[in-house]
Amino acid sequence: MIDIAALFRLHQGEVQGYLRKRGISPELAADLTQEAFLRLLSSPPDASVKNAAAYLFRTAANLSTDWRRRQRFLPMAVDQEAALAAAVDDLPSAERQVISRQELAIVQAALNEIPAAVRFVFFARLDGMTFAEIGKRLGISPNTAFSQMNRVMILLRTSLDYARQ
Incomplete structure (x- = not known):
């Protein structure tokens, strides 16, 4: 188990300094550092984070890259979060809905062909059970x-690939 408080005390300044060297403002560096720690804290328990410090630095770097991309695409927006929310349509297109229904039918047909015990393994894993x-x-x-x-x-992959041909 990761002691997040000790990790924060140990690496918070280093991660912020790393982000500052990448040209990030002090305020944003603090925000991105907190976000990196939050992502480590909220990572699934079965996620194998062998080197928490490396994970934090990589996450912080990715967050800063994502932030820069958003800035490049939304330079004129006064309220960038509102502009982004308005630009994104959460509803899939009619074509995407039809394709999704067809893919779901293909997956269902493929799952119906396998033995019940094997199907149980698939659904149990989707429900979060470990292989043990x-x-x-x-x-x-x-x-x-x-x-x-x-x-x-x-x-499933083979069935979907075959259907897409």
């Missing part, structure tokens, strides 16, 4: 559960 939990529930090894999940994913 799935294996215990089905009486199989975690490696077998992982292999079955991979086979399902390959089947």
